[in-house]
Amino acid sequence: MRVALLGCGNVGSALAELLTAHGDEIAARTGTRLELVGIAVLDLAKDRGPGVPAGLLTADAKALVERPDVDVVVELVGGIDPARTLVETALRAGRPVVTANKALLAEAGAELAALAAEHGVDLLYEAAVAGAIPVIRPLRESLAGERVLRVMGIVNGTTNYILTRMTEDGSDYEEVLAEAQELGLAERDPSADVSGDDAAAKAAILAGLAFGSEILGADVFREGITGVRAVDVAYASRLGYVVKLLAVAELVDGGPDISVRVHPAMVPRSHPLASVRGAFNAVFVEGAAAGELMLYGRGAGGAPTASAVLGDLIDAARNLRAGASAPPPRRHPAVVRPMEDLRSAFYLSMDVADRPGVLAAVAAVFGRHQVSIRAMEQVGLGDEARLVFLTHAAREGDVRATLDELRRLEAVDRVGGVLRVIEPEVGDAGVGAAAPAVGG
């Protein structure tokens, strides 16, 4: 099987090295020999390291995709243009495509999947979400018969690293971000990560797989981590929670409506996602029959992502040889429930004047908007007091109206942290909640 590689950054060069240095070993293990026949790059002069055969480099990606001796195309260019045109050209020529391009899939995944199906070839993208972690294939194949209820992912390593450090060292966001940039764990311009944009693209892809939704990445509600304060992370910790940036796709009220969103959330410490630390990623799936599953591992990095691409490549090569292709995911235009109509428990903290009647006035605002308080704590801060609330599940629109009104109260100086709370009973992998284990 002759492979054309488009793009040769971190992942591309790791893949080139796997295919050239370990080609015999892979052939022995899998029965499939993958021969790299060309690598399209923008800059022919750039040094790619010893693992990348210089003789295979070309600046003409389009010509490479159209070369008659190419069997399979790997797209690691990233972004929309020219990646989209190249992928479409390959699929139209009957060539399976393996891609790690989350931005392209979040924008045009449904059209590309339809094009692949039309030409009877594979479009595989295990590496597009959560790097080396098998997520796409389990959702598409292992859980094909499963009624998926919810998918919650920690799918951005940079933000999980920052939140982990804030949790474990009590550091401030800006401080940890600066340090992460020093260490190469965050980009110089970290906005795509910290804004939730990167996670939103992945949420759209996961929603497509789990629910057949055609939601675009651009339409996914997102809230980043720039507003997460050390003080709220510390309160969360005292209350038994860990703050995580979650990409969520779920059935609302049992379906058919779905919700797809990205935001920081307080996750109970007993939840499997709470123990996902540093730059690691994980995707937690709740199915009607399967129960709770979690897939965990390295979500980024050249070699781990190349490993996922290689798995897809072997699959595509086998299917091509057998004249088969992976079934396209079902696509149904799902109705996405607007954010303000969702229900969630909330954590809210605010600084208020420390004088009689203030708490009553604040509590009255909650009551007027049907937001019921589950727990409350008051801490003195000189002339001010800090109030921390945990609410019962409430409609997001009602919580927003509560906050708007609170901000207008004269006695409220500042509304600080606002975090959605994952309820402890959902996904508690505790001993009590464990499935019967008779028979192992």
Next chain:
Amino acid sequence: MRVALLGCGNVGSALAELLTAHGDEIAARTGTRLELVGIAVLDLAKDRGPGVPAGLLTADAKALVERPDVDVVVELVGGIDPARTLVETALRAGRPVVTANKALLAEAGAELAALAAEHGVDLLYEAAVAGAIPVIRPLRESLAGERVLRVMGIVNGTTNYILTRMTEDGSDYEEVLAEAQELGLAERDPSADVSGDDAAAKAAILAGLAFGSEILGADVFREGITGVRAVDVAYASRLGYVVKLLAVAELVDGGPDISVRVHPAMVPRSHPLASVRGAFNAVFVEGAAAGELMLYGRGAGGAPTASAVLGDLIDAARNLRAGASAPPPRRHPAVVRPMEDLRSAFYLSMDVADRPGVLAAVAAVFGRHQVSIRAMEQVGLGDEARLVFLTHAAREGDVRATLDELRRLEAVDRVGGVLRVIEPEVGDAGVGAAAPAVGG
């Protein structure tokens, strides 16, 4: 696609219910209609509940497998006979088989895989290891190109429940076992679970997938949890470890020799496997390129296991329609390194007479056998003292010789706990060890 179901216990009846009550939904979601045409059971008179259509029951499994209108066979009979004959009959008739039968696969997996390949049909067994958790397909497909270094699984829910309770409540083994039996979390006769036999069969299957080994379940070294004492679990906890029953398959010294074994081990609290509590299962995989992965979920129970069977069934039906079949796993007769030649760190505790010179005598025994001590603690117990040692990595044979000699020392009253220790640096998902996350 017409499905014959052999066996109708917990898993079989959950599967029958999925196929009958949710058949339309599954067809809409997957494009594959699965029609249950017969269910072979031993006792026709037994009530199977409302989810199992009584009209499909038959006592003649062989006739059902051979019925000309059957496309796919699901084997949930368990055990070797008559399951093996039924599976062979189906494969010889060109019918794909989906099975959850770990005992059969651990005894005859290689032969059955060869038979399936010879007849060009699928033999799929996702449900045989770790219930609903996608483990087999990720190892077989997602990681097809990956050089797997090690697989470590918590694959028996009963023993993980018992060890979790011992860890969290400080209870004794017998006490927790009795309670687990009351709760239906352990069998009346728990020996297959607590002896490690069940986990050993799964270890053999995992070794076959990861390394192409043809080791039989019966040949896997196993040590159960009956010797794990509350006092050792408590010491482990103080030292920062959790005791887990692990099924391990790994390359020794970079390969090609492998080790396949089951034993209790002290796992560092920071390791992802340490947070797998109660009856949950998880499989941790270390790959050369992919790094560390963990697949987590419910390892048992009717509905979760039926979900895994259903995923395989959909796959088998699609392959059959496409005239394709999943590639058989590569099989290479791997050389299994004998247990006594493996190296591991050890935890050892012993009660000794509390008098001068004893520690020196004990330490001298360690030294004579080249077992180097990493940490040691002495606790007074009246006239006795308890010595707790953590060793550096040492050859298992040398540790055994050390223990034999120590038991013969007049001053040593009893050698108590002996536990292998997973080194903290391996698989530490800590912030420091995290992969670079640039680009998400």
